[in-house]
Amino acid sequence: MILTETYTLTNGVKIxxxxxxxxxxxxxxxxxxxxxxxxxxxxxxxxxQAYGNEAGVGEGVRTCGVPRTDLFIASKVAAEHKTYDSAAASIDGTLQKMGLEYLDLMIIHSPQPWK
Known part of the structure; x- marks a missing residue:
């Protein structure tokens, strides 16, 4: 069943x-x-971050009845966070909003170098 199938990333993590x-x-x-x-x-x-629903997703994860370790949670750094410090602060904010200790994947939502 597709819901149980995974890809293995180069670091061995299964997504x-x-x-x-x-x-x-x-x-x-x-x-x-x-x-x-x-x-x-x-x-x-x-x-x-740009979806404005990380708190809701975090609540759903925390209250679903499935251990967090059995889930793969991904979010994205908002496009306006282009510096290391800004991105790092936004990631900390995401974890706080979601009420989670970690994310499995955090990617740059829009890496274009716009001004």
């Missing part, structure tokens, strides 16, 4: 092939969608 994207969901919708998706068997949940 699920299919995940729940949370774009356009507010915090309440994201929380409920996250819980329901995890109950259905999803293990990868994706959000972003």
């Amino acid at each position: 699920p092939k299919l995940g729940l994207g949370t774009w356009l969901l507010d915090d309440t919708q994201a929380s409920e969608a996250t819980r329901q998706a995890i109950q259905l068997g999803y293990r990868l949940i994706d959000t972003a």
Whole structure:
């Protein structure tokens, strides 16, 4: 079943092939969608600082009944955070908003060098 299939990254970490994207969901919708998706068997949940729903996704993860270690949670650094210090502070903010100790993947949402 696709929900249990993974890709292995070069560092040995396994990432699920299919995940729940949370774009356009507010915090309440994201929380409920996250819980329901995890109950259905999803293990990868994706959000972003720009989506404005990291708190809701975090709540869904914390209250889903599945151990955090069994989930793969990804978020994205907002486009305006182009310096190391700004990106690092935004990542700390994401962890605080989500109420999580760690993320499995944090990527740059829009790496274009716009001004």
